[in-house]
Amino acid sequence: MDGTVEQEEGELAGPFPPAPGRPRNGRFSKPELDWEQQYRRTVIISDTVATAFVVAAIGGFFGVRDAANWHEKWGILAFGTELLVLGALATTRGWAPAVLGQGAEEFRRLGRSLFTAAVVLALGGIALTSHNIKLWIFVAIPAITLVTMTERYVLRLGLHKQRNRGRCLRPVLAAGSPATVRDLITRTRKFPHLGWRVEAVCTPYALGPGGDRLDGVPVVGRLTDVADHVRRDGYRVVAITPDPYWSPDRLQRLAWNLEGGDAEMVVAPVLMEVAGPRLHVDAVLGIPMLRVSMPAFTGGPRAVKAVVDRLGAALLLVLFAPLMVAVGLLVLVDSPGGVFYRQHRVGKDGRQFTLVKFRTMVAGADRARAGLADRNEGAGLLFKLRRDPRVTRVGGVLRRYSLDELPQLLNVLTGSMSLVGPRPPLPEESAAYGPDIRRRLLVKPGLTGLWQISGRSDLPWEEAVRLDLRYVEDWSLALDAVILWKTLRAVLQGQGAY
Structure with missing residues (x-):
């Protein structure tokens, strides 16, 4: 993905300008770096229009029966609800450029803003003794939440598509040891x-400007030259990676030298791979301290997750019941054997449970595994074959679109699994x-x-473990919501499923 990508002929750029590429004449031009503000304006306008559409639809539908008092009752409440929602988004920094377009924090702030608007609306209704306020709290706010989150996700898809083409990327100057900078380049x-x-x-x-390259990226100077290069070349982000040179005094002086510019300074603490809501910065006796709170394995959010798991599994089982019956019949017709495949897996706290799936292999496939051990293509402790001879014709289709996993909703309903979580491992x-x-x-x-x-069976073992551990460490309800949303696209694409 490195390097610039020219805009295709006839393609509409919309709010997305061309990729910045390398600095021209020693500096990124201002129009090339304005895409962040353009995207932010697009989000604000979209949120405003979406909110206005919902409140107008609700006010028009329910207020038509009381046309004589529409402006007095419904119009004021509709206008007030929209102002509350937009005001809450502004005050909770729901439109901050740093959170737009990536991660769960954008949706977390959006949810917090709408919850704040609902609370203020409820308190206002009590104070004004309004009899119509329940409609706006329990119908309008949830409807606004659904519409705005969908609209934000659609905008994000467009932004990510542009970034995959090399556009709408923040130019970064990385400063640190070669090993840590190389890791940052690889990840970006x-x-x-x-x-x-x-x-x-x-x-x-550094050997001097243009005198060396690191993974194809020019080394433009030493660590002492960072502020000069940022001021001259207009980088949007200064990423500080670990190196013994970076003492607290030097980091503070660099931050001072970057004041007044557009560059954002980002420091990688590299204490551990923990992110999201568990990280907090506190001032202790004037010293900035990175506080890492304990992972939340109990409490209110976990109780909400448990309720959502059971209700979601029950709803999905009812919804997919006709499809599951059809799949079961196809499995029976395709090859001899039962409809379901049961296997022992390890769950929470090491307790074993019986996982249920649709059968995708011929009968006795487990006994034939030993003869295929030398052809294993799985990473780490996993056994996987892209063209496993034990997989039936129907089984191949079921695996590609993850339909074989639908019976696991029964495991979620009975409490041995969750809708979202790490992959359930085999006992061995x-x-x-470790x-x-x-x-x-x-x-x-x-x-x-x-x-x-993130790729399922195509992932290296180390990456799969890192993702599971990241989920355990950084879990939140917002992260679960994002994963469930993205699962549909992963299933339809069939990437890494075999």
Whole structure:
């Protein structure tokens, strides 16, 4: 994904300008860096229009029966609801450029804003003794939530599509040791949807401007030259990666030198791979301290997750019942054997349970596995074959679109699994876990998870473990919502499913 991509002939750029590429004449031009504000304006306008549409539809539908008092009762409430929602989005920084277009934080802030609007609306209704306020709290606000979150997701898809083409990327100057900078370059290239592209590097022992390259990125100077290069070349992000040079005094002086410009300074603490709601910055005796709160394995949010799991599984079982009956008949007709395949898996706290799936292999497939051991293509402890001779014709289709996993909704309903969580391991896999990997067993395994929306069987073992551990460490209800939303696209694409 490195390098610029020219705009295709006849393609509409919309709110997305061309990719910035390398600095021209020693500096990124201002129009090339204005896409963030353009995207922010697009989000604000879209939120305003979506909110206005919902309140107008509700006010028009319910207020038509009281046309004589429409302006007095319904019009004022509709206008007030929209002002409350937009005001809450502004005050909770729901339109901050740093959170738009990536991660769960955007949706978390959107949800917090709408909840705040609902609370204020309820208090206002009590104070004014309005009899119509319940409609706006329990119908309008949820409808606005659904519409705005859908609209935000559609905008995000467009932004990510542009970033995959090399556009709408923040030019980054990375400064640190060669090893940590190289890791940052690798990650930004692997995940362009995050919006970073490392354009230049400063290292402790640079040979001078243009005198060296690191993974194809020019090394433009030493760590002492960072502020000069940022002021001259207009980088949007200064990414500080670990190196002994970076003492607290030097980091503070660099932050001072960057004041007054557009550059955002980002420092990687590299204490551990923890992010999201568990990280907090506190001032202790004037010293900034990075506080890492304990993972939440109990409490209110976990209780909400348990209720959502059971209700969601029950609803999906009713919804997919005709499809599951049809799939069961196809399995029976395609090859001899039963409809379901049962297998022991390891769940929360190491407790074993019986996982249920539609049968996708010939009868006795487990006994034939030993003869295929030398052809294993799975990473780490996993056994996988892209063209497994044991898979039936119907089984191949079921696996591609994850239809074989529908009976696992029964496991979710009975409480041994969750809708979202780490991949449920086999007993022999968990027996080989080290202490760090065993942290996957602190939560219930999931029907889907970060591993499913990130490539499934195509993932290296180390990456699959990292994703599962990241889920355990950084879990939140917002993260679950994002994973469930993205699972549909992963299933339809069939990537990594075999």
